[in-house]
Amino acid sequence: MRLHFSMNTRRTFLAVAAGLVAASAAAFLAADSFAQSPAEVKVWIAFTDNRLDWARGKAEEFNKQFPQYKVTVEGYGNYEEIQQATDLAIQQKAAPSVVQWFEVGTQRARDFGYFKSIADALGNRTEVNGIPVNFDDFIEPVVSYYTLDGKFTSMPWNSSSPILYSNTAILKKAGIEKPPATWQELEAACQKIMALPDAPQGCVTWPNHGWFYEQWMAQQNALLANNDNGRAARATQVFLDSEPSIAIATWWKGMHDKGYYIYSGKQRDWAATEQAIQTGTVAMAITSSADAANITNAAKQNNIELVTTRMPYNADKGWTGNLIGGASLWLVKDLPKEVEEGALTFMLWLNNTENAAEWHQVTGYLPIRKSSVALLESKGWFKENPNFFTASDQINNSKVTPATRGALLGAFPEIRNVVTQTMEDLMVKGGDPAQAMAKANEEANRLLAEYNSLYQ
Amino acid sequence: MWGFIQVLVPLLAGLLGSLWVGSRFRRIERSMLLGAVLGGLAGGLGSLIFMVPLDFCTFEPERKAIDVAFGVGLVLVGMAIPLWPLLAWTQKEQERRLGLQRATPRERGIFKQWWLAWLLLLPTFTILVVFLYYPGLDTFRLSTLLTFVGAPRSRFVCVDNFTGLLTDATYLRSLGITFAISAAIVVLGLSGSLLIATLAYQPIRGAAIYRVLLIWPYAISPAVAGIIFFIMFNPLGGVANHLLGLVGIPRLNWLSDPNLAPWVVIFASVWKQMGYNILFYLAGLQNLPKDLLEAAAIDGAGAMRRFFAITLPLLSPITFFLVITNMTYAFFDIFGTIDLLTAGGPSGSTSVLIYEIYKIGVSSGNLGRAAAQSIVLFFIVVGLTILQFRTTERNVTYGG
Structure with a gap:
């Protein structure tokens, strides 16, 4: 009986195995014949929400317009995850064609050597598959951020800027006519608001994230690092102990100590800021323009009307400009020719006037083309949705200087952590801002030197 | 390259080994020469175990x-x-x-076919090698590198990742926090569990139901425990502040006050682990020899006296076991609770070693430093366990 059974299983096994071999051979042959048409372009982005759905929808549209290409979009949880996935994929020779990479990782992307610059891929063509290149149409702060060594390196896509969201009802109650434009005005407004008999729990909040600190450095036209923020040559020193930096820490800590600024107790806590402004827990909040759509709508459901204005600046130093945040699309190097063409075509198409405008409307990210801004204006979009205009207005009026172009630092993510930790310590445990920033600077310089020692 | 130091180190080590083992061999009246040779080989080769992979870098002239x-x-x-x-x-x-x-010739059960034993071990062994031993050994390699997650380049830095920890204020602070939080979890957890187990062991109506209910929290994952406590200790809507309010104590910022947050983590971790401890104590109480307790009662010992003089010593094997499991739990498993409750904050006051490793290795991507920290943590736990075996074992009564 047992023998019989095992004979049977063996036979079955052999048959199944033979079948599998045949099937996979057929599959290989089939795959080979399909490979002629269309060229597969794999795009990896760091979104898993409605932004991924939007990108997938666009890819489908693109595939219909350009049947010679097949673009597929895959979503990753966050920017760090996509960076690790890319590294693994390249080591295993299963690289995608286009990767979305966050702005502070720009120096890393350059050092890792995984990517080819857009300028190199284009050569001196002015159009690809009938899509005009026209870089002059991109707004300047965006182009300048992603221009390295005079070359247009990666394709901007999702760029944002921090803006001030204010609860109009509370401001009105406190007798404040227009939202504060400077640190000093913000502090004065908070004093009034917190003196109200039915004062909210806090006056203002923003996430304890390095991005806001960097914005205030840029506004004061202060460099974060030497060698023109690492753009003239590799940065070897950071300036966290500089006077404008200490000014930020002092003011921020002061706002917290007076009970005006509400700290959630957690670093990089974007959700707490959104929650606080949407529910009226605070009167004002500073956060990314990328959330303009979500925040405005959620607040509306709570019967709260919000108005957005530019990010408050230090009146003592004046306003030079704000820098962009977000991510850009990078072209992986050593792709087969037709895949590279497909990737290039898709990136240009995704950023054409109509798509860039639609991307802005769906999310609140900056419309990165001048023609898109004009298109939106002609449709009356900004009149109907003034909250969406603020970030564009802020970025388009920014003066492009080495400080507002943004710093390139290999150890940028770690240095951001140093800044947020220092701010947290100052707020939670107290201390002298100048001393704390001097210590932070030492630590940041150590991290930078450590990273640089690998890539010099 | 074999320089001066590369010869000196194994030579000295060999000499030390041969002297030591040789003298031991003489004492047990064996060939001293054999002992010296064995000891010399063991010492000499042993000294190379770490030094050859490191290429004697710690003794380079420019080293500190x-x-x-x-x-x-x-x-x-x-x-x-x-x-x-x-x-x-x-x-x-x-x-x-x-x-x-104490000569206790034990009967050992062995497989008649040696290969069968290995065959049966093979699946487990494969999994252990691939998922435990290989990554474990690779951690040692990583700990000597300056390397970042996702970065293609790395550099050999000798033992800098380890020696750097000694001057790293954040790390040293985290070390202190870890010991404090772990000690609190073990002490509070075990004493609380024993108290509850003793109460639940009383012959009362519906005892079985109470016991089952007491063991329930153990089935919850550390992450869920983190969320539950996050909600309970929320400064605005949490039940903790509501209860305090009832007795007239003003609101406390449980999770953003560096003095309070560690206690919330401790409470959450103790609560989460209590079911497990109670289970073991209940089983232990049920197995206590009744005659001893009866005899003591007849001799006039009160309930307290009986508990401390008889029950507690008799439970010591279970306590010993629980101290080790709870310590391992406090060192490694409270990660999920901390991540959801405080994320190591406020201001690093709940950043225990395991969370620090995560911050360095995953958030900052510094793999080398994180590998060095995890090796240190590994040796701390191994060291504590050995220490406990040595000191506590003497005071543990395994029945009899």
């Missing part, structure tokens, strides 16, 4: 004193690995000769 000291430590640890069993054997031989050894 701390690196040299660390290198000497590594040489000694390397020597101990082969010397220890050798010395232990001579010790045993001597005890046998003096008739000290």
Whole structure:
């Protein structure tokens, strides 16, 4: 009986195995014949929400317009995850064609050597598959951020800027006519608001994230690092102990100590800021323009009307400009020719006037083309949705200087952590801002030197 | 390249080993020469275990004193690995000769076909090698590199990742926090569990239901425990502040006050682990020999006296076991609770070693530093366990 059974299983096994071999051979042959048409372009982005759905929808549209290409979009949880996935994929020779990479990782992307610059891929063509290149149409702060060594390196896509969201009802109650434009005005407004008999729990909040600190450095036209923020040559020193930096820490800590600024107790806590402004827990909040759509709508459901204005600046130093945040699309190097063409075509198409405008409307990210801004204006979009205009207005009026172009630092993510930790310590445990920033600077310089020692 | 130091180190180590083992061999009246040769080989080769992979980098002229000291430590640890069993054997031989050894010839169950045993072990062994031993050994390699997650380049930095920890204020602070939080979890957890188990053991109506309910929290994952406590200790809507409010105590910022947050983590972790501890204590209480307690009661010992003089010592094997499991839990498993409750904050006050490793390795991507930290943590736990076996075992009564 047992023998019989095992004979049977063996036979079955052999048959199944033979079948599998045949099937996979057929599959290989089939795959080979399909490979002629269309060229597969794999795009990896760091979104898993409605932004991924939007990108997938666009890819489908693109595939219909350009049947010679097949673009597929895959979503990753966050920017760090996509960076690790890319590294693994390249080591295993299963690289995608286009990767979305966050702005502070720009120096890393350059050092890792995984990517080819857009300028190199284009050569001196002015159009690809009938899509005009026209870089002059991109707004300047965006182009300048992603221009390295005079070359247009990666394709901007999702760029944002921090803006001030204010609860109009509370401001009105406190007798404040227009939202504060400077640190000093913000502090004065908070004093009034917190003196109200039915004062909210806090006056203002923003996430304890390095991005806001960097914005205030840029506004004061202060460099974060030497060698023109690492753009003239590799940065070897950071300036966290500089006077404008200490000014930020002092003011921020002061706002917290007076009970005006509400700290959630957690670093990089974007959700707490959104929650606080949407529910009226605070009167004002500073956060990314990328959330303009979500925040405005959620607040509306709570019967709260919000108005957005530019990010408050230090009146003592004046306003030079704000820098962009977000991510850009990078072209992986050593792709087969037709895949590279497909990737290039898709990136240009995704950023054409109509798509860039639609991307802005769906999310609140900056419309990165001048023609898109004009298109939106002609449709009356900004009149109907003034909250969406603020970030564009802020970025388009920014003066492009080495400080507002943004710093390139290999150890940028770690240095951001140093800044947020220092701010947290100052707020939670107290201390002298100048001393704390001097210590932070030492630590940041150590991290930078450590990273640089690998890539010099 | 074999320079001066590369010869000196194994030579010295060999000399030390041969002297030590040789003298031991003479004491047990074995060939001293054989002992000296064995000891010399063990010491000499042992000293190379760490030094060859490191290429004797700790003794390079430009190294700091701390690196040299660390290198000497590594040489000694390397020597101990082969010397220890050798010395232990001579010790045993001597005890046998003096008739000290408790000779308990045990029957050992063995497989008749040696290959069958290996075959049955193979699946487990494969999993262990691929998912445990290989990554474990690779951690040692990573700990000598300056390397970042996702970055293609890395550089050999000798033992800098380890020696750097000694001057890293954040790390040292985290070390202190870890010991404090772990001690609190073990002490509070065990005493609380024993108290509840003793109460639940009383013959009362519906005891079985109480016992089941008490064990429930153990089935919850640390992450869920984190969320539950996050909601309970929320400064605005949490039940903790509501209860305090009832007795007139003003709102406390449980999660953003660096003095309070560690206690919330401790409460959450103790609560989460309590079911497990109660289960073991209940089982232990049920197995206590009744005659001892009865005899004590007849002799006039009160309930307290009986508990401390009889129940507690008799439960010591279980307590000993629970101390070790709870300590391992406090060192490694409260990660999920901390991540959801405080994310190591406020201001690092709940950033225990395991969370620090995560912050360095995953958030900052510094793999080398994180690998060094995890090796240190590994040795801390191994060291504590050995220490406990040595000190506590003497006071543990395994029935009888």
